Amino acid sequence: MPGNSPRPNRRTSNKKGPQIGSGGQRRRGLRGKGPTPPAEMRTGHAKKRAADVKARQQASRQGARRGAKAANELVVGRNPVLEALRAGVPANALYVQQFLESDDRVTDAVKLAVARPDLHLVESPKPELDRITSGLNHQGLVLQVPPYDYAHPDDLLEVAAESGRDPLIVVLDGVTDPRNLGAVVRSTAAFGGHGVVVPERRAAGMTATAWKTSAGTAATTPVARATNLTRALQGYQRAGLIVVGLAADGEAELSDLDALDGPVAIVVGSEGKGLSRLVGETCDLRVRIPMPGGAESLNAGVAAGVALYAAATRRA
Template structure:
């Protein structure tokens, strides 16, 4: 019968004869406009939105690195070398002795120093010792040094802030002799510098020779690495530091340096060529050390020591 159909879409009439549904009424809100269409980057289902948020999430997931890498573990071979390393307090993870090695005075001293420091002793075959030391002349005795963890360049500024002192940082421009690096680290510790900055490439790292020359100071002064020295020097300048480079023809003599008591970065050039061109152009001042008898220049380690001493005196 008409009006009693149960099929979908049929109209059911009320007792008063009026329909309860139509194109208006309760569905009117569904026909109202929703405003302008959002931009693609604001629409969750749009590929632009998904791509943008994917990049944001990946960037947020990347942890901030506070270290810039480490050197591989290193071996020190030979009786004299091992004894010197132990005497100077260089970090050592273990002492290795070849089977049948002759017990002389050096070997007994190495055993005594290792026992005092609580280091483990391991006896290995001569074949194994040759393999561990890469075929070096080990004389039946070798020491294993741990990998060195470098600081982040910003850590040097943080260290100065924690101590409530104006930053004093020593930066090395392609210093390739590890003994010079060790000597500079030792002077940095002795004259109150807050850290040493070195390039990652074409420069000496914290090897056994550097550790030994530093006389253990590398354990007290952080050493940071940077991929690009010029860029990092500019970052230090942006942080409020003045950058001075040591040069034989510097326009300012070290006794006349008036920047010593403020935030300062001292750049030491390489043993042969001195400061690179871009590094020299980045420096706020080039400083020379007055010399007698027409001596051309000092060793990089000695020049750094003289300069740090003068700065320490000015700050005192």
């Protein structure tokens, strides 16, 4: 029977013996775990997982923006590279394929590169050029163009002050063709303007194509980039400039506009969409360019040139 076994040290019951001490477990249990953390900080909680995903996405977007600002532009192909070098597009390296079968374009490109002390001439194997151009047909020539150093919109006011003339600034709203931007820069330089402002997003930037179209005037005419175009225009208004928007349904004709005599910012929209709503509402005046020939619209480069000519004529 249980409890009557003659053998010593034999366990005769399933019950544990008396427990000596608790090892501090009761004390820790009485102490508690403190306040409950927010759901976003609790491991395994759905809100914690969602917050982690959002943080990773935000970090990825910021990294992409930083990479885009710091990235070099590549001009590939014999004709584009030679045209960029002849136009004086700023570049920091010309890559030439090893053992390349040369022609006049390659010879002229190398001569132009050697004549520029700020441009490095690099000989590279074809696989390396294929890699850096992501497989584009580079024809053995690749020109590396550094990112453009944009001015701040307020810097254009300082340029005007140093010139001793009333500010004449062109602002582009939603113009996405870099050739139009280059043409506007060229017209701004030709008619005595003090610079061009472009939005930071959804707009053309100063690429190699814009440089070539500007015919070298981008070297002396500053281009500013605005994070918020509406705020930049409001800043110009506070500085005493009249903001004039070009629009097909404008209230007055450009040729009758007295505001062109003084400090003015001329806003040009895209040919298809025109001025955006907020930018149009911010303008002090909206004017139209008379077109007796019956054309419905002009592209941004031509429209800006007409407006700048009108301003230069009145100021003269």
